[in-house]
Amino acid sequence: MAESVYVHIPFCRQKCNYCSFISFTNKEYIENYINALLPEISERYQCEKIKTLYFGGGTPSLLSPDYFEKILSKFIFCENPEITIEVNPEYLTLEYLKNVFETGINRVSIGVQSFNQKILEIIGRKHSVSDIFKAVEFAKSAGFKNISIDLIYGLPEQTLEDFEKSINEAVSLEVNHISSYGLKIDEGSYFYKNKPKSLPDSDMQADMYLKMIENLGNNGFKHYEISNFAKEGFESKHNLNYWNAKEYYGFGCAACGYENKIRYSHENLLENYINNPVFLIKEPPLTEQEMLEEYIFLGLRKKEGINISYIKNRFNTDFYSKYENILNKYSKYFEKNDDFLNFTDEGFLISNIILSEFIEA
Secondary structure, eight states, rough: OOOOEEEOOOBBBSSOTTSSSSOOOGGGGGGHHHHHHHHHHHHHHOOOOOEEEEEEEEGGOOOOOOOOHHHTTOOOOOOOOEEEEOOSTTOHHHHHHHHHTTOOOOOOEEEEOOOOOOHHHHHOOOOHHHHHHHHHHHHHHTTTOOOEEEEESSSOOOOHEEEEEEEEHHHTTTOOOOEEOOOOOOOTSHHHHHHHSOOOOHHHHHHHHHHHHHHHHTOOEEEEETTTTSSSOOOHHHHHHHHHOOOOOETTTTOEEETTTTTEESSSHHHHHHTTTHHHHHHTOOHHHHHHHHHHHTTTBTTTEEEEHHHHHHOOOOHHHHHHHHHTTGGGGGGTTTTTEEEEHHHHTTTHHHHHHHHHO
């Protein structure tokens, strides 16, 4: 049963240079898009009580608050749900965020990426450093108690000292959640065809990552997932649903979902989605082995790791015997804590390599 919802809002003023996500700049389609999204929700939603809902993009803050109100009215929520909207700092106003907060949205995720103005311009962001501080202040004044910001490390011309300064600036904002991801240049992004100069190498990125863990830990942030840090009680419930391999709805163009052991996605083309919003591209139902693998590679993203007894009881599998070779090969990158197995901080740095071996085992 799905108790979480992801809603994709695929509109942006323009694409950032590192972005390969499905998004569109033709904002004149917004009304038609909403008029397709609402019937999709009506037809597919099975009236479960929803615990978390996430408006991602794109830039959801391009929508007027009344659109969010219409979307949220389609769902039945449990008591105290977590409802998140992604926003960009530029063009935000206090009035807009107040109106958004009044719809029931109670968590805001702000796309900061860097506190270095030159780097913001290199990566194609349109906000200024001063916009960041105003956005956080507006969010607090609008009533938001749950505020997250995103940072990126490994950006062009970024030094360790510069990234450390961004971390310190983020801490100074007194938000309660910080996400930070290493730059990935994927096919479909501007940087993929126009490789930027002065990219930090992998050793520098590793130094940035470890420095972030140290600094945020010293400032009261709990490192609860490979790229996420939170003050106590402000972990992202929505994202934890993913990492716990739970089911969730995906609504909207290019959105993915997971229901009844089946993973699915929507059309990537905007007009195709608008013309047939309930069409889903479905994968075959997951096998027991595939569900075990997903539990492992999603669960090991969390700092607490995976529950070995759960694997034994749910999948009838002796984890340590089945994966003995991998665990011995990478033993220095794992920690055991009671009934849990998790990565060390250094293990997180090479987690993709290690996790691929679990899938191939």
